[in-house]
Amino acid sequence: MNIYSFKFVPLKLRDDKKIQQVFEAALTLVKQKGLAGITMSEIAKEAGLATGTLYIYFDNKEKLINQLFAACREASAQCYFKNYDAAAPFKQGFRTVWMNILRFRVKNFEEVVFMDQCYHSPFINDCTMKLTKQMIQPLFKLIERGKEEGALKEIETFSLLTFMFGCIHEAVKNAHYSRKNLKEKDVESLFAMCWDGMKR
Amino acid sequence: MNIYSFKFVPLKLRDDKKIQQVFEAALTLVKQKGLAGITMSEIAKEAGLATGTLYIYFDNKEKLINQLFAACREASAQCYFKNYDAAAPFKQGFRTVWMNILRFRVKNFEEVVFMDQCYHSPFINDCTMKLTKQMIQPLFKLIERGKEEGALKEIETFSLLTFMFGCIHEAVKNAHYSRKNLKEKDVESLFAMCWDGMKR
Amino acid sequence: MNIYSFKFVPLKLRDDKKIQQVFEAALTLVKQKGLAGITMSEIAKEAGLATGTLYIYFDNKEKLINQLFAACREASAQCYFKNYDAAAPFKQGFRTVWMNILRFRVKNFEEVVFMDQCYHSPFINDCTMKLTKQMIQPLFKLIERGKEEGALKEIETFSLLTFMFGCIHEAVKNAHYSRKNLKEKDVESLFAMCWDGMKR
Amino acid sequence: MNIYSFKFVPLKLRDDKKIQQVFEAALTLVKQKGLAGITMSEIAKEAGLATGTLYIYFDNKEKLINQLFAACREASAQCYFKNYDAAAPFKQGFRTVWMNILRFRVKNFEEVVFMDQCYHSPFINDCTMKLTKQMIQPLFKLIERGKEEGALKEIETFSLLTFMFGCIHEAVKNAHYSRKNLKEKDVESLFAMCWDGMKR
DNA sequence: AATGAATGAGTATTCATTCAT
């Protein structure tokens, strides 16, 4: 007797969409109540899942937070060089990147808040932090090009980058909290300040 | 069985020093493990008190955090205009204030971390937040003076302030995390960028 | 999206072999981690099945344990009178049975452990326990024959049986845990002690 | 000003009585429902404590079980040589010890059940097990004396001990489960069997 | 005021069982 046969086998895949749901739920809640205020069951509820289901996708709370952090980091880094034209003059390229960063932070404010809260949290481990630092390498290159071309001040690259991020970050935060949308004009003023600060 | 015993103990009255101890303990712990990771008994232990004693000085955890937040806010605002000479030229006055802010943030990094973590936390209530905004009124005046004198760009005062804080804040954070002390030279570069960004 | 796929799979009908697999898996795990430490999904995994499949073969955890208990009980009882010659002199017959019991317990140590752990467990129900007692009836008869023939002490049959089981049980357990195999010589010593204790 | 003074200081001791309460509660429950069936909150309830209080006295469930195991082990070992007269003839001394063991097991049946269930449990760690083995050293000595005096069979000491424990253990268990109290007569029969089995 | 044990509601996590495929 042949003991083999064809058979319909259900292909059950762990659903990537669910991971996304959980991430969104967590971001929403962190924005509302801070990292200190979220619970696993709330996340599950907000994501439309049972508590137990969360643990199919994430080993525990710490890992959930770490994975979300990693996802945010990647999403954020991914957008930096969108529409960037290496052949264009430096200022234009810089402006493109600068705008990408600003736009990402405005649109994904929840992620920004979340990442902010993650520093010093008991959830984020060193490994996660290290990877984060690697992500900004391409920006380093950009700034260095600016210095080589004589467009930017002769200051440590890291300091220039920090300056740039600081301007953007704080502006986005304050715009959000004072509930004023950043308008075209505001963005231009901000870019002007940032550029004037960095340019030679 | 007699459960009381005599003991030679330091005579302590309800004293403000204890409040300070508690504040310091809380700051230390928040820097180490984030707002999400601290407990009342840990704070008590770090402050050298019994858990119950904490509740003699603070009604509950929320109030403890809020009071600490208020204290940090005040300490921070208090230093802004130290050595500020209203009669001196604008740039000099601006520079004094700018340096005060930077120095405070470097020296009191734990407080900066704590305040950062407090945004979005379930502990800080609206009332606390509103008072915080009032604190920066004198800075508003300063910036407006700069604009009137034609020293600063004609941009909304709030945006200029935000820009200034953003530069400082991010620089201090990054210096701390990359474990490089900000040196004289770095501070000057940073001030230069900030000033070039804001000046007309 | 089609979530079904064809797969070349072994055609398995509801089969007793699987029950056996599950039993063996459960015994292995109970020996490793005790009755308190096993879960249905672990059993399934160890047996090479999906969790859900377990529930096709067993109504629930309690029933699984009970059925395994019953199976162990039967297997154990079945061996008692192997090679027993009713016509031979009592001591010879007794020795045969005694050796059967000892050998079974050595060979099937996992089952012994499992049954031991089942007493007081929340899984084994009264019905299962009662049936167990019936299983030793033939041993009762044997001991009574011994007494009738004047070979054994005039002590309650149940006590004599208990004595016999106690000797064997403890010896097997200790041999296992001290990782010394019971050798021919050890077994003979043990039998001698047991016989000397019971004989008139 | 003298900052030291005498003061009444409450001496709050963690209450050893509570540990005893917890132990008793745990034993009761293990006897009723087995090691697999007990929960921390049940133990707390049975002991008349809040769940949280349990965790003041025991780090976690595993440690609670291990400490209880250690306590039972000690209590059991402590009684072995009660009223033992080293100067008396061997058989008399042996009988004293044998009776002590039997009596302990009858009176403290719950502890016996508990210890039985602990083997193979995920709770008892190796360290606990090793200590247990050291506890029976004095019994080793006793048996060896018996062999030296020619009173006992020339069999490995460990085997003789195992035999003795096996007889007692099984007898006590069966008496308990068949709800017959061991009477004077039964005990004498059992001792006779055990002695006849071991004696030269 | 000070202490720290005690409390119990709340949180993370597990696991027997179900169910869609």
Added chain:
DNA sequence: TATGAATGAATACTCATTCAT
């Protein structure tokens, strides 16, 4: 039948707060 993801009730454990001393 077989699968394993999904469920949610149950369980281990934590922690803000209280209270007897």
